[in-house]
Every structure is written in C-alpha cells, then in structure tokens.
Amino acid sequence: MSETEDSTIMIRAGGLTKAFGALVAVDGVDFEVRKGEAFGLLGPNGAGKSTIMRMIASVSRRSGGTLSILGMDPDERGPDIRGHLGVVPQQDNLDTELRVRDNLIVYGRYFGLPMKFLRPKAEELLEFAQLTEKAAVKVDSLSGGMKRRLTIARALVNEPDILLLDEPTTGLDPQARHILWDRLFRLKEAGVTLVITTHYMDEAEQLCDRLVVMDKGRIMAAGTPAALIQQYSSREVVELRFGSERNAEVALQLAGTGERIETLPDRILIYTQTGEEDLARIVDGGLRPLTSLVRRSSLEDVFLRLTGRSLVE
C-alpha cells in the first residue's frame, strides 16, 4: 500500500467509466470503500453493477476514469491486487467435473498456497458452506444453492482482504440466505471488506453499511440505507390497490393525502408520516381499496423516487 493513500480506503473510483463499443455500461461513477465496511451496489438489471465488479476484480479494463484498489492501479498491478481479493461472480464458474473438496483445493493452488495449508482449510470452508457431507461428490450433482455456497467458500480460500459478491444469494432459499447473511456479518467482524451487488432490498438494508443506488450506469444516490430512506422517502407508506383500471382515477381523488403519491400500474403508494391515520381517513371517506397495507419506507421506495420505476419489475 502506498504512503500517500489513506490506508483505510480500500477502493477508490473516480469518474470510472466502461464502454462496450457504443454502449456506456458504467458512466463516470465515483465512490470509496473503507476498510471493514460492507458496501452495496443496488440497481436494476443492466445498471452496470457486474461491470463495476469486474473492474474492481481487476480482470476487466476500465475505459476511463481512475480506479485504485488497496492503493494499486489494476491496469498495472492486476495480479497483485487479485491476490488480496475473493470473488463471487454472478454466474458460478466451478469446475463441475471435480469433487467439491477438490474445487477448493485447486483454487487455493492458484494463489500458490501449499497443500499443508489447503487440506485443513478446505475442511474449514466446507463446514462454513455446510457442505461437509458433500465433500466427495462431484459438483455436477449439487443443487444450485449448494453450488452458490461452494462458490462463496472458494472465494475465501486465500483469506481475502476484500470480498466481492455479485448477487451472492441468487438461487438460495430464504433460510440459506439468512445463514449466508450471518456468515457475511461475521466475516465483516473479522475485518474483511465486503462489496455486494444485489437487487434484493432487504438484503441491501440488512447487509450494507453504505450503498449506492445505480441506474443506467450512473449513481443516483449514495449513503447509509437509513439516510437514503430518510432523504428520499417518508417514514411510512400506505399501499392501496383498487384494481388496475381504477388506480389512476382514485389517485386523483386522493390528492393532498400524505406528502406525495406515486401511482403504479398495480397500486397506489402514499408517502406519509402517519400511515394508519391516513388509511383510516381514506376508508372513512368512502373509498374501498381491494387491499391496503401500511409499511415502513424501504430502499425500494428510494429507488422508485429516484428513477420513477420500481426495481423489481
């Protein structure tokens, strides 16, 4: 790590850009990731999350801007940086012809780690991924969720300083997701810096200390989940459904309720500080929604506010 760089900054991007021909996938983004924090990239399909991840992973070259990982430029010191990273790509790339344990060992060899270290390490990681019983089966015969867990375990074999997780919980059932969140928390406690992309709101809220909301290659907003919600949304949201034909018409009648109203094709959202009271007033006023719900504001609402679109279409 160079002296001039603040040692607590693990990743620093300035005007980071990536173009594929005419398509600008990442369009001048700026962010910093500090040591030991969990940093999130949140955005819809095609926002450029994976492209940023691959540039941080020092495999894909940037088209413009600056990028420094552990104080090093990936264009110049790619392998040096990669030695300190653990990478969980969006698409699994295990060797499906090898056994589960061998996948971990083979991967550790890529970092030049000796068998003496890797044999016990593989057992630890199998335990971590709850795959101990599957150690000797071929990866081919694992379920999608098991493969995902193995990919994550494999990324830890070199004891990385930064763990890059591109949609880590895709394909996991809810229970496995929660277990994984717990494991990631503990890695963070052990001082590992996490960079996570996701389009699960709850995941971002649970895991990330700080995140950026992205759309079409740009950063729309950045901050802690709580600060983003506070800044871009109200405390509570009333969700009303009147059936897709009536929503727009009813929304006009509701004007003035709460702080702001969003009309989506399938529902009306009323942003307010006092959800229950507003709902009671609406019902008293004679409107009969098919379904109604009062909930806390979430990152989903932040995204909607910023882009005018809902994140999960």
Next chain:
Amino acid sequence: MSVEVRAHAGARAYFGERRSARSIAFGAWYVCEHRLRTMRAYLMTIVMGSVFNPMFYLFSLGLGIGSYIDASSGGLGQGAISYLTFVGPALLASAALNVGFEECAFPVLGGFKWTREFWAMNAAPISARQVASGVLMAAGFRVVFTVAVFFGFLSLFHALPSPSAWMAMPAAMLSGLAFGSVIMAIASRLEEDDGWFAMINRLVIAPMFLFSGTFFPLERLPLGLQWIGWISPLWHATQLGRVAAYGMVEPAWLTACHIGYLVIMLIIGLALSFRTFARRLSK
C-alpha cells in the same frame, strides 16, 4: 472461536511479501495441475486408450498388412526394412497428434463455455497466458505418456532397428504439442461447438492421416497432392521419426525444415491462443 474468524488467520504465514509472487512464477503449472486432477476422473480411458490403440494398429499393420507386403515385395525398397518399421514412426506421431487434439479442443471450449472455470482462474492472480500455457502443459503430459507407451510397443514388435530410435519420441511429442496449440487457438475462438470439432476430425485429421506419407512415401502421391504432406505436422514428425528409427536417408536441410516447421507451428499456435484467451477473459 467461530469458523469464520479462524478462517482469517492462517494464509498470511504462507504468502510471502507479495501475495501474487508464486502465482506469477508458477501460475501455468497450477493450471496444469488442475487439468491433471481433472484427467484423474478419466484416467482409465486414458490408460486403456494409450495401450490398446498401439496394440490394435501394430497387430493389424505389423502382423497383418505388414507381413503381406513384406512377403510380396521384400519391403519398400528402402533397404531391407519391414513395413511395420516404415509405418511405426507415423503411427507414433499420429497418436501424439490425436492426444494433442483431444486435450486442447474440448477442455478449452469447456473452460470458456461450459464450466467457465478459466474466468475463475483469471480472478485469482493467474494471467490469460498462464491459463493457455497450463492447458497445453497438461496436454503435454498426456502426449508424453501416450508416446512413451506407443514407443514401448514398437520396440516389442522389433520395429525400431536404429540405436537412435528414441529420438522419434521427442519428434512425435513436438508434433502433438504443435498441433494442440493450433487447436487451442481455434477452440478459444468458438462460442459454441456447433460441430466444429467433428468437422476438424473428418476434414483435417482424417485426410492428414491418410495423405501424410503415413502408409506409403509421400513421393508416391501425385504431385498435386503432395502439398498436403508439406503442411501436415504429421508428415514432418513422421519423417523425423523415420530418420531416427531406421536411419532413413534425407538431406540435412530437409530434417531442419521438419523441425523448424513444427517449432514455428507451436509458436504461432501459442501466440494466437494467448491473444484470444486474453481478449476473451478481459472483456
């Protein structure tokens, strides 16, 4: 202490000053090691293939066709060598080429397309060149094994009269790697198999086997077809093998030409592979 926390205490002791130092020095070998591990899964097929392939050819060509030709013509008019001695070096090189093809075609397509494991290697401090070199290195191991076994059978059948016959082995191995490197360059460009390999088998490897002076001297082919031999790594390796195995007489410049052709083929194949591997992995 929890598994997760322990998971973060040990590797540092094994890494030197610079974490990537060993990968930069030995990365290709780690890739090769991985391939060899994968081969363990089909070790039996590899061993059986290497043993039965020469046996079948040698029984058929040596004891069958060979004894017939030798009896009717007294050999090929190239001194008193048996037909088996004549075809032996060609079969040896051909076995090497086939293994080079096998280990460079599907493993490369698979690494990019099916398992995508090349991207995993590249996410560690392994470079695109090291991935390509490692795959070829692993192919080399199989080529060496196959050639050695085949050579053993040739000696058993007394098809190697010259004391310098062993030099047919490096010639065959070189051709296997040279051909493999070109196949690797092709395989790394393919997005899908789409029957390309079956086509290469039928339209490149089969004619190469038949028209490279394998079963009869290249000069017996009509002049218009002799170019097939000249561009074929099999012919060059075969001629080198014949010089070694029974002292076939040929001018020194021609021998140098055989070696040069194979070496250049290997260099070009590798250079092209390096380029496509790097392009594809860094997209």
